[in-house]
Amino acid sequence: MSSPSAVESFPAHTSAASQIFTTVLSQGPLTRLEVARRAGLSAAAVTKAVRPLIEAGYLVEDVDEDARPALGRPANLVRVDGGRALFIGVKVTGDTIIGVLTDLCCRILVARHIPLPARDPRAVLGTAAELVRELLIEADGLGVRVAGLGMAVSGDVDRAEGVVRYSPFLEWRDVPLAELAAMTTGLPVTVDNDVRALTVAEQWFGAGVGLSGFAVVTVGAGIGCGLVVHGGVVAGAHGVAGEIGHVTVDPAGPRCHCGNRGCVEAIASDDAIVRQVRAATGVQVADAVEAAGLAHDGVAGAREIYARAGDAIGRGIATVANLLGPERVIISGEGLAAYDLFADHIRDAFATAAFGSAARCDVQIRPLPFDEWARGAAATAIQSFIRSDANQRGRGGEQQP
Amino acid sequence: MSSPSAVESFPAHTSAASQIFTTVLSQGPLTRLEVARRAGLSAAAVTKAVRPLIEAGYLVEDVDEDARPALGRPANLVRVDGGRALFIGVKVTGDTIIGVLTDLCCRILVARHIPLPARDPRAVLGTAAELVRELLIEADGLGVRVAGLGMAVSGDVDRAEGVVRYSPFLEWRDVPLAELAAMTTGLPVTVDNDVRALTVAEQWFGAGVGLSGFAVVTVGAGIGCGLVVHGGVVAGAHGVAGEIGHVTVDPAGPRCHCGNRGCVEAIASDDAIVRQVRAATGVQVADAVEAAGLAHDGVAGAREIYARAGDAIGRGIATVANLLGPERVIISGEGLAAYDLFADHIRDAFATAAFGSAARCDVQIRPLPFDEWARGAAATAIQSFIRSDANQRGRGGEQQP
């Protein structure tokens, strides 16, 4: 295990090298030949690109006892040495900051939550810095340097500039978060929208590996959606994209905070569900957990609300599928704690509203723990780390067929 | 003017060369320096790539009298010689085949319509072949060879294989149209979905030039949508994409042929409008033209139907904008003959339903003549021609920042 070293750049200076590393990173141990096939390169190119990465300790070689071919020379597997570098991911929510320490393979080593005293940039930055400090101490204990910090915030975030343009939730405008956090922590900082960050994590380390088009739908306090098209995460021209929460499901439905009626979010967000369950049952449930409890107890009114919410989500997903034809939709988010109340309705509504072959899209319900959002932030940091000086041009995202 | 020559491949063997040519093709006469800037290359690279293209006659040099800099050496403009090669585009509709002869700049030189006796592949192929033959004679008259044929068909089309997987409209399944048409006509054939073809034309020669994300929405017999994301046309994993026509606008609305209720198409397609105008006014209008006439005459019931249709389209577009954040939406299609009855309602509904900054998306209403569809088909042929042997990898579409 190497000791924390000075700033040293990632030794992948060509686009091919970083593509090869990304392939190994996300598709797990592979033989060089297999890497070549998947990255669309010659075996020679892989050999040449892999060597410096092994020398620098980012890749290691394994022998495969299992997947040995029936005949011929056995292959040597190449895989990423997760322990070579650490990353910190931070997700800012309304009342808590969640932080994780991950390795280079984006495996969570330590997770911490800290309550947030206030939502202004100063308070958030201070609290986040405290959290980072704690995680840095953990990292010190491991004797591995932390190579980057990723921060995930909801709203319109300009990742390239590291600026939070507008976060309605935090009531921030044009906060240069990356710069501020870099000054405070001394780490290279990546800032991105929270849903997009989660999408990056799924693309590289989750259910989106190897897909060139998929969607991540998050259900909880809000309804969000991260989209990958042509291998890149969609950011939107004006900072808006993936607003599945404001797809209209029922123009006569409940009013949404956005001003319209019957948005998915006005029917299926935690708040909306709580409000509707109260109205339907007369029980003054305090939060989504209690609302779900009521439904689990078999109270018909509450169950009905969940059914309607699942229906709205399913329709929203069908809209995405009809428009983009993703290979897969991954449904996640803390709202899925009430998983069993939703799932069938989501699937049914999707199947009904999906047009033609769009129904063949693979809909996965994947209840991810809350820490997963912070892991998404770490994933963006890993992404930035790998690209560091290479890839000046890659704007939208890695092309990863 | 060169005489029709034997098969000769397009001299852009590197990705940079074809990118440079594409830039000049779609962004019109440019100085070499400007090309370099837009393509993200050095001036030297442009000079080197341009030379063989000029020698082969695809590019020509112009002097700019106007845009001469105040100081310094005047720039030489480079532009595509449209007359260097011709293309034929064919669009198959339910009862007609539309064909156009275009030059390399995709300018329509000749347009022809032929009635279609039947919809089976044999009939379509025969009629199309006749049309192509006529256009080839026109081309002969110009003394320039026809370098490709593009065919646009509605439905699920596999462009890479040249196969029409499923066209509900024509009732085709797995018809290897490219192969059949190539045998019949002796031309290199490209087959693509009609809306995608139109989108390619807009991307290269229309209102989408220079944009990396935009949408084309077509209004008419159906409501379709072509999407460009990250510079590439979205094709969808299972052949479905851009089905804005089946976005639900009103779950209590009229039944759609897809089985659901209140799809945009069930409210705003020509058929739907005719049906609704009949019901609202009691007048047995025969087609969309008569329905529009009624509305133009000020019949309130008819105007109301158009208002509702415009509203549905506007909401559908807002859904696209909320999900993808395109820089621009181009609304087109033969249905726009009734332009003035729609337009304000489209804009209003869009403005209302667009979430946050998504409303900043530029919505253009662009009534394109019907021939434009066939021009789209020609554009796909031009695209294939340029890529011919180069660019083995470019799957989704040109990256064009």
Next chain:
DNA sequence: GCTCCTTATTTTCCGCTGTCAATGAAAGAA
């Protein structure tokens, strides 16, 4: 007309990348 200044384009190197074809390595089979 000559010189200088500015901008556009071309030329000349030059490093570097990724491919090709040949070679080496590591098994199991005959």
Next chain:
DNA sequence: TTCTTTCATTGACAGCGGAAAATAAGGAGC
């Protein structure tokens, strides 16, 4: 042992694209 098969590496090499220097083509000043 010798083949055969598959994986991996090597070295020669073509060619791309960049940097910088050179060249070209005006206008302005004198």
